[in-house]
Each structure stands twice: as structure tokens, then as C-alpha cells.
Amino acid sequence: MVSSAEDKLEQELRRGVVVLAVLSQLRTLRYGYELRQSLVGSGLPIEEGTLYPLLRRLEAQGVLSSEWRTTQGPPRRYYVLSA
């Protein structure tokens, strides 16, 4: 019971900070996978199915802007905070 309540608390806390955490990591251009690894490394694991659609939604709202870039390997979509 207690661990379930703790899990739920962690879930709620994570839900509350995920957007802020994502925005805080996008002062520079980053693509989705790189961003997720950065957040995991900072102690905030985010499910892929949550993060990648979130980036699109934030872009649709005008909070982020994006562009396709081909550096090393296949083209990737990079995101950054809108000016």
C-alpha cells in the first residue's frame, strides 16, 4: 500500500514538473532522444511516449520552434525555446 502511494506521489510530482524540466533543457538546439537522455541523466526519467508528443505540442503552442538537421547520420528534428 505504502509503495503504491509513493509511486502515485512520484507520478504526480513528475507530471507536474515534466514541462518545466523539458523547457529548461532546450535553451540550445536538441533533438528528442538526446533530450530524453539528458533528463534521465538529471534524475528525471520520462517515458518516450510522453516526451516526444510533448515536444510537438509545445511547438504547436509556439513555446518551442524546430527544424530538421542532418549532422552525422539520418535527419533529426531539433527543438529549441522560441525567441
Add this chain to the structure above:
Amino acid sequence: MTADELIDGYVADVVMLLPRKQRRDVAQELRMLLSEEVDAAASEQASPEQAARALLVSFGRPADVAARYGSPVTLIDPADTRRFLTLALAGAVLIPFGAVLNELIDHAGPQRDLGRAVDKAWPSVFAWLGLLVVGFAAAAWARRRRPDARWKPHPVPTDRINRPGRTAAIIFFVLGTLVLTNPAGLIRVVSGGRAASAVYRAFAYDEGFLRLRGPVVLGLMIAGLIIQATLLWQGRWRPWIRQAEMVNGLVTCIVLTWAVGAGPVFTATPTDRTVKGAAALIVLVTLIDLAVRARRYHVRQAVEIRE
């Protein structure tokens, strides 16, 4: 299936649910991201296919992922779901019950088939559900067009009553009861005794009804009058008056259903069917009214209205 095939299938299932202009872009990005995740997850212990399967399961249902990519259109506002379910359930109960009442009116004892009556009511239940969906969807659409609409303050109904209105209602109720007790007397008064005998026959009660059902119905009507008179004297609703009225209402519904189903009320068939139809309508309306009042009373109790 290879990892690439698994990813392609998953991406296709996601973008199929997206708007057309979003599909190519999201498919390209999602495919690339999933491939990178699989490459990172694949190791000596897990093959790329196994890593892909595990990743795609954890990613979530394609429909859920597609919903997260945009703002899915909701037909019925989530805030309206409880109200929708209440009305849907009420319809699903009352419509078949109305069909049962209709069967009791239309057919005498051995010819009745209540099961068939309920079966025939199902199309009406589905029509009601369809009407609810259209109504709530229209309301949600109207609300989306007026996002600035605000709550309008309004007073909560108090326990006080409108004495003149209640008095008029009681007088009307008494007159109605007198008419039902002796319809021939009213015809005589209105026609000056010149009405044809067929008119009197049209409003003659059945002997079987007068023996038992009639007195019971009359008793309930008198009980209802006493409750209203008590309410008028008190000037406001008390908990015990509410409870008495609700019990009387419920018992009235049961008794009227019995009166309608147990045999003729009037000897003349057209009069009998009309009165039974009116009684069935009273039963259905009363049940709805009782449910609405009980809910409002519960809300008042919860809020503890101060007067």
C-alpha cells in the same frame, strides 16, 4: 518480424490517427527516434527485435500516443460524463418501464407479454441514447465557441414555500379529486341534467375498480392533500414533510401501476384507455420528479444552506 518492420508497423498505427498534414513529419521523426532508442537498448542479451518489442509496448497504445500529439476532439465534455450517464441510465430504465405500462393498458391479463413489450422498447432506448449524444455534443461544441462564458449567480431554492401558489394548487387538487370521485355529478352540473345517457355511461366506473383499487387510490390522493395542507400550515419544508411526500409519491406510483394493470377502471373502453394513459404518464413523471427532488435535497444537505 525485424525491428524495422515492428517500428514501421507501430509508426503507421500512430500516424493513421493523426491529421493528414501532420502524418509525414511525425512519421519521419518518430521512426528515427524509435530506431535510436532500439539501437541503444539492443545489447548482447536482447536482440534488436526483442528490444523493439519491449520499447513499443512501453511506448503505449498507438491511439494514446496519437492523442498526445495534438488536441483530440472530444464529443462529450469529460465534465458532462456523469450527467450523460445519469440521463442514459434513467432512459434505459424508464423507457422499458413505460413500455410495460403500455402493455398493461393495451392488453388484458392472459394476452399480456411483458417480455415482448420490453424487447420492443429497445429501439427507443437506443434512440434516446443517440439523442443524448447529439445533445451533449452540441452543448460541448457551443461551449467551445464561447470559452469566456461565465457561471451566472443564482439563489439556491430555500425551504420556504409560495403560500398563494401552494393554496391555488391545493384547491385545484381538491376540485380534481371531487371530479374523479363523482364524474357523473360534474356532467350533471355542467349540462344542467340534459346530457345524454351515453355521456354518463362513458364515465361510469367499473365495479371491480370501485371495490378495492378505487378506495386505495382515493386514500392516497387524500393523504397527498393532507401533506400539502400540512406544508401550507408549516409555511416551509421540514425534513419529515419531505420524507412523507416522497413516500407518498413512491406509493402512489406503485398503486397507480397496480390500478392500471389489475383491470378496467371505467366500463367504457375509450375512457378507460385515456385515463390509464394519463395515469401511466403521472407515474413516469412522478418517478422523474422524485429522483430530481431527492438529488436536490441531498445537495442542500451537503452544502448546509444557511437561511
